[in-house]
Amino acid sequence: MEFPKVQKEIFNPISENVKKLAQVFPSVVKDGQVDFEALKAELGQFETASEKLSERYELGWAGKEDAKRLANTDIVGRTLKYIPEDSKNPDTTENLYIEGDNLEVLKLLRNSYYNKIKMIYIDPPYNTGNDFIYRDDFKVSEEENALLEGEKDEYGERLIVNQKSNGRFHSNWLSMIYPRLKVAKDLLTEDGVIFISIDDNEVHNLKKICDEIFGEENFIACFTWVKKKKGSHLSKTIRNMVEYILLFGKNALKIELFGEEAYSNKWQPLVKRTNAPKTLVFPAKKVETTLNDGIYQAGVYGEGTSSLLFETDIIIKNNLVINEITVTGPFVWTQSKLNEELELGTRVSLSSKFGFNVFRADQDEKIKRPVDILDNKMSVGTNEDAYQELLSIFNVENILDYPKPVSLLKYLINTIGYFNKEFTVLDFFSGSATTAHAVMQLNAEDGGNRKFIMVQLPEPCDEKSEAYKAGFKNICEIGKERIRRAGEKIKEENKDKEGIENLDIGFKVFRVADTNIRWFSEAIKSENMTLEESMMSDKDRLDFNPGFTDIDVVYEILLRHRDIPLSAKVEKLSEIGERTYIFADTVVVCLEENVTESIIDKIATIEPMPMKIIFRDSAFGDDITLKTNTMLRLEAQMKKNSGEKKKAYRVEFI
Structure with a gap:
């Protein structure tokens, strides 16, 4: 069984750029390496030997190459x-x-x-x-x-x-x-x-x-x-x-x-609490939104009397609802009025609070653009x-x-x-x-x-x-x-x-501070130990640096997760253990020194099911069998508790 590690680096800009390049020109990226001659050919550039030394317009200064390298170097430690x-x-x-x-x-x-x-x-x-x-x-x-x-x-x-x-x-x-x-x-x-x-x-x-x-x-x-x-x-x-x-x-x-x-509110809400419920059909690709890409399941969204019943799933891509959606709520407009306004070019927006707003087509010309002189x-x-x-x-x-x-x-x-x-x-x-x-x-x-x-x-x-x-x-x-x-x-x-x-x-x-995690395995040294280190358990000295706290470790792991903001909620799961946490309601970080069957069973009951669970390698010592059996138990309990949902999850180790 493979036991993946939490990645040490936070973000590799070069790797990200190579992935983007491969999406546009698959033939120029081979085994993760860029074939620059092939890239030039894709761009229609075929240089002769004499042309390779040709001059080009750009801003240069002493230290520019170092500045470029610095920008593309990931931060470590x-x-x-x-x-x-x-x-x-x-x-x-x-x-x-x-x-x-x-x-x-x-x-x-x-x-x-x-x-x-x-x-x-x-x-x-x-x-x-x-x-x-x-x-x-x-x-x-x-x-x-x-x-x-x-x-x-x-x-x-x-x-x-x-x-x-x-x-x-x-x-x-x-x-x-x-x-x-x-x-x-x-x-x-x-x-x-x-x-x-x-x-x-x-x-x-x-x-x-x-x-x-x-x-x-x-x-x-x-x-x-x-x-x-x-x-x-x-x-x-x-x-x-x-x-x-x-x-x-x-x-x-x-x-x-x-x-x-443009500062006055020209966007108008399409819902009023006092209106009788109506069912409107919004055509595909006619509703703008600030919601993240993904599928939002049909159901009730919003709060109180302004809540709306979305009778179809909402599929969002690139700030646009790409499918036709049917919604019931206290709308101001009828279906025929909505269709008429859309024909005229009126814009419809779905807010992050799942409310609809419209910008009438005849208001567009009233907006002034900013001028480039800012004075009194x-x-x-x-x-x-x-x-x-x-x-x-x-x-x-x-x-x-x-x-x-x-x-x-x-x-x-x-x-x-x-x-x-x-x-x-x-x-x-x-x-x-x-x-x-x-x-x-x-x-x-x-x-x-x-x-x-x-x-x-x-x-x-x-x-x-x-x-x-x-x-x-x-x-x-x-x-x-x-x-x-x-x-x-x-x-x-x-x-x-x-x-x-x-x-x-x-x-x-x-x-900004030094890392809390010993990313490279180090033997526990008994001599020349600081007072702080002497107060730590053997496993903590193996895994973490002096002065760490569990919360410090959790936030350091959070930084390695794409699209989870640093402001995300971090909670201790005291019912599972004194050193088990969850952030963004989706990633569990178990820092317990020993992982028991009880801990595994409780993690498997978390609702909603976490997308990732992180354990410490040291919690299992050198016992590969214990580690394997524990992960098999987790998998069995996850399947048992998820029922027909069968959502995917990932396990990593530090």
Whole structure:
């Protein structure tokens, strides 16, 4: 009997790319290897010897090849550690705050969120000449530069000062941003977008690097944001009033943008609680949806008097219901009215809550597209507004320099989120967490269910700064506290609004850390054992690293499962054992040191049946017969309890 292992690597980007290539050109992938000459032939490229040295147009810099290799290297020996004491409403929230190097974080998230992020916004370092790679305010004294260059912060992350006197000034910045954007692209949905704030220092290079990563054809806009009400009078040349926001799409052909006039709710519900039940037939491929691909069985969906009876299964592929469906409920329209509107081009949407909404064909022309100049007329805010927002939250002057205003982020989110208010926004240079603030504010205003993922390096605050004096040791502490305070303020300001109690103002906190699992077998060494190790059982010392917790191990395993978000529910199955858990209601992680028949029998009774069960190799020692018999018992019990369903499941070992 074969006993598969939990994979050590989280995501292999090269392997994923080879699989995609094999789908398009099966003949060029042989035994997992790419035949590049065959690939060129498939593309109609037949080079002569003299042509192989031909020049081509591209952006190059010192260190580019290393940056490419870095982007395609999987992360090994690192994980995300759950920090419950810093989290807010962890049992119900779908939001995340992650502390650590954002390149490591992006790679750690790549499996769980592959093709899942609708929008990314980042405000990276502008490369002004006196900056650290991850800071929003980069100006430090010469003495501080000498002290800090090459030093590490409290979490061991290296801080690098990139001065204009450096011969690789632009190259260093490009080498920093390239792999992050390359990995981030993998996270975007096919109709996803990335907004990047930047100023004059690197906007030209950033545009070229995005052209290369996302494709020139997927460039959508370069917004000019008027960031000040009054320019600086200290300048000896011009008063700088603007910054830029580059916008690229994963696939520009699938993206539709909406301007300020699109904010009113032009989508209309097709159900009213007071209506008498009607049965409507929706033709195949006429209903859009944000639901994941798959088959949803016929039955009652939705809640209360607005619930609907789906009398046929719902088959979804590529955000479209591809089969004809028959639905009974309190619909506003009759069948003839529905047919008439569909003929006119009216769009029908099925929400993730299984409610129908329609966008009338005659409303399309009323929508304005966004303009590429964002100023006070657009109500997008300025630096002064952002300063006042932080002041009102913390009651501290200059707690963090140069944050973005909430209104600007709300505007950007609305340009892509008009039809769909249930997507995830990622910001991996999150700073003071303006993006999270904007997501919560928008959800309170329009009843949306957008989620946020904030990522920030825990840079220490200068001991002379107002932030440090106010008790904040690093930028992450500022960001997390802003979310806490802003969320409560939003709820208080909207306390009379129906459903406000359901607003998600929580977040789970994770921190990049070393792996908890000894992925390579190691003999237990009795000598030179640390105090922590001496407190561990023999089997725990064999399987796990000092300082681990069971929850840490469960989350590390979760990261290796495609399409399961890090916000998924994790529960202890105390009725089975003190070290047995389940996440996303579908994967059981049994960390018991000994697996008894009772444990096996109880796992087999879990409803719904888990799709995977993970055990420890050490629970069976060297007894292959015990391991084989235990798995046979599990299989027999699973068949017995599943009855006619006979669902497939998988067993793996660590």
